[in-house]
Amino acid sequence: MKKREPRSLLGLGFALFGFMLIVLSAIxxxxxxxxxxxxxxxxxxxxxxxxxxxxxNRSKQR
Known part of the structure; x- marks a missing residue:
């Protein structure tokens, strides 16, 4: 299993939180x-x- 970068996990968390807020406000x-x-x-x-x-946009470190 490939280890994900913390920045992409943070982004997925923010996207999930925002999606939940949009759905809850629509309901x-x-x-x-x-x-x-x-x-x-x-x-x-x-x-x-x-x-x-x-x-x-993951961090572009080499």
Whole structure:
């Protein structure tokens, strides 16, 4: 099993956290529990994008 870099694991964690925030805020909006979910959606999109960026751009050390 190949050892993964900590930066890519951190990126995958951020992407998973952001995806969970997006899904939870979408469910929250659909059910109508909360009116103000745009902040959580924005944070979720930002975390998801940063996580994908960190996972894709691994450190280029040789």
């Amino acid at each position: 929250d909006y659909a059910v109508g529990l909360s009116v103000e979910t745009t902040g959580f959606t924005g944070i979720g999109i930002a975390c998801f994008a940063m996580g994908l960026y960190l996972a894709a």
